[in-house]
Amino acid sequence: MKNNIVAIASVLLVTFSCKSDKKEIANVDKNKPTDYASLVYPQLDTENSRWFFFSSACRPFGMVNLSPDNEIDGAWGSGYRYITDTIKGFSHIHGWQISGVSVMPVTLSDDNTKTVFKDFYSKFSHGNEVVTPGYHSLEVERYHVKTELTSTTRVGFHKYTFPENTKSAVLFNLNTVLGPSDNANGELRQINDKEFAGSVVATPTHRRPKALKIFFKIELNASVNTLQKDEETGNYLMHFNNLKEPLLMKVAISYTSEDNAQLNLKTELPHWDFETVVQDSKDHWNSLLSRIKVEGNTEKQQRRFYTDLWHALQGRRIINDVNGAYPDNTGAEFKIGQLPLNTSGKPKFNHYNSDALWGAQWTLNTLWGLAYPDIYEEFAMSFLQYYKDGGLVPRGPSGGNYTYVMTGAPATPFFVSAIQKGILKENLEDIYDALKKNHLEGGIMEKAGYEHKTNIGGGLDFYMEKGFVPHPNPKGKFGGHQDGAGLTLEYAYQDWTLAQLALKLNKSEDYNYFLRRSKNYATLLNEEGWMQAKNVDGKWQANYSPYTYEEGFIESNGAQSTWFVPHDYDGLAELMGGKKEAVEKLNKQFEQAEQLNFTSGTSHASELHPEYRKIPINYGNQPSIQTAFIFNKLGRPDLTQYWSRKVASKVFGGLSPSTGYNGDEDQGLMGSLAVLLKIGLFQVNGGTEENPEYQIGSPIFDKVTIQLHPDYYSGETLEIRMINNSDSNVLVKKATFNDNLLTDFKVSHKDLTTGGIFQFIMQDKNE
The missing domain is CATH 1.20.1610.10 (alpha-1,2-mannosidases domains)
Structure with missing residues (x-):
């Protein structure tokens, strides 16, 4: 909204820090604020979309562009496809030749405990779906889980409302074809009952000739009872006790290190107020759309x-961390590059895919x-x-x-x-x-x-x-x-x-x-x-x-x-x-x-x-x-x-x-x-x-x-x-x-x- 532009300058600095000491653009009309983001129709042309085309729960040029996937085999004809009624996961990266970190909320029963690692896809209905810039909500019908997604620039924020009296879990599908490339060598380890860290490799493609390792850090508002690894698929399942409140999960990513994923998380999302992040994202979009x-x-x-x-x-998409570290794959060996910093210690500009x-x-x-x-x-x-x-x-x-x-x-x-x-x-x-x-x-x-x-x-x-x-x-x-x-x-x-x-x-x-x-x-x-x-x-x-x-x-x-x-x-x-x-x-x-x-x-x-x-x-x-x-x-x-x-x-x-x-x-x-x-x-x-x-x-x-x-x-x-x-x-x-x-x-x-x-x-x- 136009009258929020100056107020959210600090949000913009996280993403567009090239001119971090510059003033914000003046408002055109301060008396009649318009929610431009509400006019956007994200599902435009999604019957024909390719992997990086569709976005919902993301910021402008965000490193994280979190959204549901119902087609995952190939860059073309994959990602969010409107006429496909099956959710195959919610992944965090939909970039030019990059994909990664797919998750799925599930409920467990005697019937699916042994099969859930291979059989977890779910139907969904557009009738129970809300999609706006910075926010995506739908019901995972197979498990009756209301799923809500939002994000900062580098952190995905999930909110899962599970049915009462169910065995709740979150599946991390880290070894799978995901759009333009395979995800392989997925690893997830437990730090404590609410914190986890991991990595996955986006394997080379015909267009991107080198592998790219993706690091991620996870924080939850509820304790994980058990972290289970399936040896056949190499994927992981977080088990929870009976959840009486919605499960909140933060997933921060980095292309340089686990430590930088942690830094991205702490810098951009130190709190647990989901609705505030949704509103901040809308404000961020409105600040640009209102120009x-x-x-x-x-x-x-x-x-x-x-x-x-x-x-x-x-x-x-942005590929650098909040401290300016970025992946440099231009030479014979992978290096971690460093963007120049301004007097405030922030990158003078962001680096892009x-x-x-x-x-x-x-x-x-x-x-x-x-x-x-x-x-x-x-x-x-x-x-x-x-x-x-x-x-x-x-x-x-x-x-x-x-x-x-x-x-x-x-x-x-x-x-x-x-x-x-x-x-x-x-x-x-x-x-x-x-x-x-x-x-x-x-x-x-x-x-x-x-x-x-x-x-x-x-x-x-x-x-x-x-x-x-x-x-x-x-x-x-x-x-x-x-x-x-x-x-x-x-x-x-x-x-x-x-x-x-x-x-x-x-x-x-x-x-x-x-x-x-x-x-x-x-x-x-x-x-x-x-x-x-x-x-x-x-x-x-x-x-x-x-x-x-x-x-x-x-x-x-x-x-x-x-x-x-x-x-x-x-x-x-x-x-x-x-x-x-x-x-x-x-x-x-x-x-x-x-x-x-x-x-x-x-x-x-x-x-x-x-x-x-x-x-x-x-x-x-x-x-x-x-x-x-x-x-x-x-x-x-x-x-x-x-x-x-x-x-x-x-x-x-x-x-x-x-x-x-x-x-x-x-x-x-x-x-x-x-x-x-x-x-x-x-x-x-x-x-x-x-x-x-x-x-x-x-x-x-x-x-x-x-x-x-x-x-x-x-x-x-x-x-x-x-x-x-x-x-x-x-x-x-x-x-x-x-x-x-x-x-x-x-x-x-x-x-x-x-x-x-x-x-x-x-x-x-x-x-």
Whole structure:
């Protein structure tokens, strides 16, 4: 709630300590506090969710993200799945390639005492379930146990109400497949009748090549009668005497040591007041969700908006302890790293586990850069910590190590945007050197997806020599996503962003070199105006169709990827015959895509469907999510307004477990995209040029108020006011910013962050 923001500053410092001496953002409206967390619908799209998608009893970016699991075999199609009615445990870690510490409350009888270690799953009903950010409650029907969950950043807090006169127990399922990896070598030992400690190993995966040990510390409010170990499964059962009061259990985790798990517990949760933690968690969420206030439209669309915003603030998980210790797996041997501390002895920033920043240029760069620059800075500092430890700025780290998830060097536009917006101001020369390393031999560009042991699959040598990455790679198969045309387009854009930083730092030779490389996209545009792969001899791909999926293009087809030139739409249009021809081509693609609701089905798996994979624009995955705003760059802002509003409605308008993101919601990327579409602000090139510009779309709400962080921006608030807004009035008849007419439907970052008021007068597309 807005009037609680200052009061809970101490809570925020636990999680976001990068700027621990900075003031909190001012409240927008102190007289009408709003519980934004209550508007969030956590079960959105949970029929299609993957391991790290769903969250409930967790804090923003929490190390602990405690929730029930009803599918556990595999990263995709696992975790909390709405249509599966069986609970298989409540686990504490749902991260990118990490899982761990699954528990289950049970009751014992003569019938199940000998079988409970293998047969403990239970039915549950959504009718007895309550899910809100920071809290999850349901009944484990088999045992009639009311289960309630909440957490701090690093400590899971359980409340179990057992039936009277039953033999109560808690099963620790420490040796099991759990989402993306096996949990193995699980151990639990008793310290006293109310305290326990243990560990479990998250075994290596195809994506995370090294094992990760997870330590945990447990405290209970009731005495354990017996700790039983099952030799066959290696799992444990805590037996209790007849419990007359609810059982409370704290489970703190650490990736470094048992002592640090204990420290996390004592620091974050020294008391036993369950309801206070639930309220603190809600306050924590509200402090962040309230930075963007929307008014108007329907209650359903407001709920969907805050659900999107909630997704944009989670998924990527903290891995350091409260004292700054963190797992460093970047070298040959595991080490415990130490983050720098401020004068109060707290970490200057947190360290993160993160899926790739692939597509972040159109999502996190803009949303975090606008409303959450403190979070943006902290993630950048975390990625630089990986560079200090392992020598490379990562694409997506897991378990304290590189995973080489996806392709290219997507951290480059992420950092360049932060620098151009003034979020990162210090050590720019060092940051440039770190980013540049990834664009040359020995850098991360050379590695294809999950290519851990070689530097060949990315085809960077061909790109530098020939101006394109051939498809197929004549040297062989070394990793995933070795789609040469897609790699070429990605490298060219990222080279352009690095060139902008070189220009800022007066590195003229580097600027000219990377600017030349950024033109390499043009080598792949065929006579029909489609991007098309070439083989190593420079010959066009045989039997080519722009609608063939993943044949030269990464998680996309040629039609979608033709527009992956975020840095040079003027140049692309010229190659297509002019802006008029480019507009006609793109508009036709949107008309065709609308017939399939702009996505390849309702889940990532549907992209391979014979019909869905032919869609010319796909808003279910990252490669073409910028396309509606390209019209702005081509002189047709009306088409940006028209199509972006259509996409916001058809792709990101639902509010049910069966749909939501219609594809691949990679840890807040699509949630961020939905927010940007609905507030009508976007950055086609990821905000990477000097004084970045925002393209204006068609906001769906009558009023949007964005709080601007006082430690980064001079303005207090940014308001967007809509006149005559409706589902049919989607075109902007007149646009002003601080009473200045906007004829080109764009505004600079400097102007925007000084605060002020947009006013849009809307009209029907037929007027």
